[in-house]
Amino acid sequence: MTIPPEIQAHLKLQPGSRVEFIIDGSGAVKVLPLDISVANLAGILHRPDTPTVSIDEMNQAIQDEINHRA
Template sequence: MQSTISSKGQTTIPKEIRDHLRLKPGDKVKFFIHPDGHVVILPMLPVTALKGMLHARRRASLEEMAEAPVAGAAERYRRSLRS
């Protein structure tokens, strides 16, 4: 596949690639340049696509939320003793 760069530096993403990445008008993409020189284009997911990804099985109580930093600090301290 190929595409031509305009005088403004714009190009059209070939339909086959747009379909493969499920890109729609208005979607954003991100470009990555790898050390070996090849370029990767990936769709940027809207924040709404991440909704529910980290959904907890149940809501934490205020007491549990207050205890969490203490428990984390205690665990880090225990790990430091093992080193």
């Protein structure tokens, strides 16, 4: 996979750098360099304007999407 140069620069990636892909609650994909500090990850998955949901609500949303795609 080739990551565009401007993204490489923003993430301070070098040849051989490792990245992780995370899908957040809204379905957006986040690309994280694996050598960043934990402090830089604070708040990456939760947005303050997004309500908290229970595990049961998450499971129901997953099931609803599976049913929708079937």
